[in-house]
Amino acid sequence: MPDLIHTLRDWTMSGYRLQSMIRAAERIPALPQDLRYTFGLVDRPMYAYGVRKAVELAASVGSSGVSLVEFGVGAGGGLTTLNRHARYYAHSSGLRVHVFGFDSGSGLPQSTDFRDLPYMWSQGQYPMQREELLARLDGSAELILGDVSETVPAFLQSHADLLAQNPLGFVSFDLDYYSSTTSALTVLGEAPDDQLLPRVTAYFDDILSIVENTGELAAIADFNRVEKAGYLGKVNALRSHLPFDPVWADQIFQYHRFGHAAYDRYETARDSPTWRP
Secondary structure, eight states: OHHHHHHHHHHSHHHHHHHHHHHHHHTOSSSSSHHHHHHTTSSSSSHHHHHHHHHHHHHHTTTEEEEEEOOOTTTTTHHHHHHHHHHHHHHHHEEEEEEEEEOSSSSSOOOOGGOOOTTTTTTTOOOOOOOHHHHTTTTTTEEEEOOHHHHHHHHHHHHHHHHHSSSSEEEEOOOHHHHHHHHHTHHHHSOOOGGGEEEEEEEEETTTTOTTTSSSHHHHHHHHHHOSSSSEETTTTTGGTTTTTTTGGGGGGEEETTTTTTTTOOOOOGGGOOOOO
C-alpha cells in the first residue's frame, strides 16, 4: 500500500507524468522522431525547445548558423543531449548548429558565498570523466574547461569570427552557484551584437525551490541591475502554449538585446502553419 500511495502521489505532479511519457515514447521505436519533437517527448525537452527557438530566429534574421552553450556539463548527459537536438534541427533547417560546453572539469568548487546555497550544493559534486565524455562527443561539440570567469571572456575573443557567422541563440545555465552563474552571464552582457541573436533563449536549471535573493535568481537580478544593452526576463505564460503543461516552461527566460540591428525584424517563423511559441 505505501508503494501505491507514493506512485499515486508522483502521478499528481506534472513533471513526473511528463518524464514517464518521455520514457514511454523512447520505448516505442515506431514512433516518428518528428512527432516526438513536436510534442516534446524527447530527453531534456527544454533543450529541444531552446534549440528550436534559436534555429527559427537565426533563419528569420538571415543567419546561416547558430551557436548553443551549456554551462555546467558535469558527467555530460546534458551536453550530449543538447548535441543530439542540435543535429536534429540542423538537419531539418539546413542551418549550421555549433555546440559548446563549459565546465570546471573537477566538480563544484569550494564556495564561501551564502548565495551559492551551500546547504544544497557541496564542493566536488558533479565531477567529469573528461576522456570518456570526449569519446562520446566524438568532436561534434567543443568542451571548454576552466573557471568560467576566465573562459567566457576568452571564448568571446577566440571564437569571435565563428560567433559572428553563427550567433549565440540558446544558453543553458546549470552551474548551481550564484557566483558561477554571475560569471557565466557575461556571455550575454559582454558579447557584441554580431555575436548574439537579438533574442537569446535561456534555461536556468536551478531556480526551483529557492528564493529570489539566492542562487541563479540572484545572479539574474544582479545582471539586470548593471546590464545597459538589454534585459533578461522570464517568458511569461509559456506553459499554456506547450504540450502537456511542462513545469520546465517556468525555467525558460529570454535575453533581449534591444539595440540589436535585427531586434525589430518580424519573425517569419510566426507565419508558418506549424509555428508555436
